[in-house]
Amino acid sequence: MQSIALRLFFASAVVLVTFLALTPGPLGQIVESGPARHLLAFGALPVLSSLAWPRLNPYWQFLAYAGFGAAIEIAQLLMDVGRVAEWEDWANDLIATTIALALVSAARMWSRRGARLEAR
Numbered sequence: 001m002q003s004i005a006l007r008l009f010f011a012s013a014v015v016l017v018t019f020l021a022l023t024p025g026p027l028g029q030i031v032e033s034g035p036a037r038h039l040l041a042f043g044a045l046p047v048l049s050s051l052a053w054p055r056l057n058p059y060w061q062f063l064a065y066a067g068f069g070a071a072i073e074i075a076q077l078l079m080d081v082g083r084v085a086e087w088e089d090w091a092n093d094l095i096a097t098t099i100a101l102a103l104v105s106a107a108r109m110w111s112r113r114g115a116r117l118e119a120r
Contacts, residue, residue, distance in 0.1 A: 006052040013048055014068075017041045021072045024082030035092050042069060042096035050104040058101040069093030 020037075045068075046061055069090045077085035 003052060006048070010045070010048040010052045013045060017045065018072070022075055022079065022081075022083065034086075034089060038069075038089050038092035039096045042093040043100045046097050046100040047104055050101070054108075058105055062097055062101060065097040066094055069097075 021041075042065060046065060049056065049061055050058075072093075073085040073087065073090050076083040
């Protein structure tokens with residue numbers, strides 16, 4: 001049951017990030033700083049997906065988020081609705097994703113190590 005709730009929460013977060021990334025005006029800029037918006041979104045989504053799908057390989061997650069970030073920038077470029085596509089934003093997405101997945105991997109290693117120590 002917990003995994004279903006996490007997956008629904010993750011899906012809702014993806015929809016929200018996509019909506020905010022493609023919405024012009026003040027609503028799409030709830031967080032004022034552009035880099036902060038990208039770091040927040042692409043820091044949170046990998047953590048959520050790692051919780052929802054614990055066996056998902058971080059490498060594939062990284063590729064999925066790299067594609068998602070690039071798709072957002074391309075959509076902003078093509079939509080012409082007042083949003084500006086910047087590849088620096090995509091770089092921020094990649095940095096945030098890398099940090100989030102590294103932290104998730106470190107937490108998992110710590111958890112496994114703790115379980116092994118308790119088993120002794």
